[in-house]
Amino acid sequence: MDLDAEHLMMRVRARDANALETLYDAHHRLVYGVAMRMLGEVSAAEDVTQGVFLKVWSSPELFRGGNFPAWIVRMTRNRCLDALRSRNAHPQTELPETLPEDTAIEDVAFANLDARAVRSALQALPAEQREPIELGFFGGITHEEIARKSNVPLGTIKTRIRMGLKKLRTALEGAVSA
Amino acid sequence: MTDTHDELLDDVALYALGTLAAADAQRVRDHLQTCDTCRAEYEALVPVVAALGTSQEASADASSGSVVASPLIKARIMREVRKKKHVSSNGHRRHLVWPAYAVAAACFALATASVLYNIALNDRLHQAEIRLAHQSVVNERDDSMLSDLANVKAQRVSVPGGEVVRSNGHLYLAMHDMPAAPDGKVYQAWTLPKGAKKMVPSATFVPDNRGVALVPVSNDAVNTVAVAVSIEPPGGSKQPTSAPVFVAHLE
Numbered sequence: 048m049d050l051d052a053e054h055l056m057m058r059v060r061a062r063d064a065n066a067l068e069t070l071y072d073a074h075h076r077l078v079y080g081v082a083m084r085m086l087g088e089v090s091a092a093e094d095v096t097q098g099v100f101l102k103v104w105s106s107p108e109l110f111r112g113g114n115f116p117a118w119i120v121r122m123t124r125n126r127c128l129d130a131l132r133s134r135n136a137h138p139q140t141e142l143p144e145t146l147p148e149d150t151a152i153e154d155v156a157f158a159n160l161d162a163r164a165v166r167s168a169l170q171a172l173p174a175e176q177r178e179p180i181e182l183g184f185f186g187g188i189t190h191e192e193i194a195r196k197s198n199v200p201l202g203t204i205k206t207r208i209r210m211g212l213k214k215l216r217t218a219l220e221g222a223v224s225a
Numbered sequence: 226m227t228d229t230h231d232e233l234l235d236d237v238a239l240y241a242l243g244t245l246a247a248a249d250a251q252r253v254r255d256h257l258q259t260c261d262t263c264r265a266e267y268e269a270l271v272p273v274v275a276a277l278g279t280s281q282e283a284s285a286d287a288s289s290g291s292v293v294a295s296p297l298i299k300a301r302i303m304r305e306v307r308k309k310k311h312v313s314s315n316g317h318r319r320h321l322v323w324p325a326y327a328v329a330a331a332c333f334a335l336a337t338a339s340v341l342y343n344i345a346l347n348d349r350l351h352q353a354e355i356r357l358a359h360q361s362v363v364n365e366r367d368d369s370m371l372s373d374l375a376n377v378k379a380q381r382v383s384v385p386g387g388e389v390v391r392s393n394g395h396l397y398l399a400m401h402d403m404p405a406a407p408d409g410k411v412y413q414a415w416t417l418p419k420g421a422k423k424m425v426p427s428a429t430f431v432p433d434n435r436g437v438a439l440v441p442v443s444n445d446a447v448n449t450v451a452v453a454v455s456i457e458p459p460g461g462s463k464q465p466t467s468a469p470v471f472v473a474h475l476e
Contacts, residue, residue, distance in 0.1 A: 064303065064306050064307055067302075067303075067306055068299075068303060071299055071302065071303075072299075075294055075298070075299065076282050076293075076294065077278060077279060077281075077282045079294040079298075080278075080281035080282045081278045081281045083281070084281045089295075092294075093294070093295060093298050096294060096298050097298055097301055097302055097305075100302045101302060101305060101306070104302075104306050114272060114275060116275065116278070116279065117271070117272055117275030117276075117278075118275075120275050120277075120278030120279070121275065123278065124243065124278070157272045157273070157275070157276040157279075160276055160279055161279070161282075162279050162280055162281070162282040165276050165277070165279045165280040166280045169277070169280055180242065180277070181277075183239075183242045183243070183244035184242055184243065184244075184274065184277050184278075185277075185281070188244070189244050189245065189246050190239050190242075190244040190245070191246075193244070202232075202235075205232070205235035205236070205238070205239060206235055208235075208238055208239060208242060208244070209234065209235045209237075209238035209239075212238050212241070212242065212270050212273050212274065213238075213270075215273050215276075216269060216270065216272075216273045219273060219276055
């Protein structure tokens, strides 16, 4: 368990604003970084960052324990998808469904990985696997759209994403145990 | 969605990555309820997907080339949180919050009315005593400022967290919802006179813990075409050293 975050979230539930401030100091770069990658605009990324931490404050019960960074990244991605929807840039394209925010991600093995280790593991993937994974996660589009954009059969894209994620898991496990 | 289990596992990976549209996502969710193999695959992949976000974690160091979040975000969040906490601690009742300067103006008007009422009712009060009592509440400068701010004919230009008020030839910043300045910094107001190319430095200020600040900015409102605020070192700067927090253009 991510005991620090668990403890801080208990204090947030008890309405301790200092605990939220500590969580912000520890995790805002993660939230802001994901939002910037997905939205590409400072003001939109700032709005999402503010919205995520205010949600942590107003609905701390959504965090069911486990991997706090994973949970907050999920919340961030969902808000970015909402922002992309509201831009309505491609009304003909269906955006993926948001991920559940009230589900615990019990596996905390990767909770303390730093950005460099993850980037290194990602770079080690073949481009044909890395690109659809990144496009799917940060681009906020469905795998069908990825297949269309990359002109690759749908079934092939699906298999590449799954194989890429499995390889990534193995690489990250190696980074954790190193 | 497809029938063979291997293809279902592909869909589970897509679900973990969050690239399925709503209808497909629901079908995978239903399947996960009944299939241990797929559930184990899902649980193995979700933390991997979450770690993808970590790859974008911005550095705390702007010199590294990554984009750094503005310190004002934290200030805005914590101000909002403390405001909500205050409302919550008052029995979860949502009160109408008046800007403090409006409250101050209302109090001034009430005090003045009360004084006049007392004069009419009680001629035993000596005029000098009234003036003395009045001066103990507000000095002349505050009188003038509050009367300017309460002026219904004043021109008001909305800015983030407050407004710029032009009244009786004076310019004021009337902020009611402004984040605290970053540690070791203050806000500084700037004015742009008609025909000038450079901003002229005006007052430095910090809002109080409710985000309120009343700042006289210029006594030459007629010849001022814009007001800006930036974050500066204590004591202020001769030229802005940071991007403006806002710029208000006056008609």
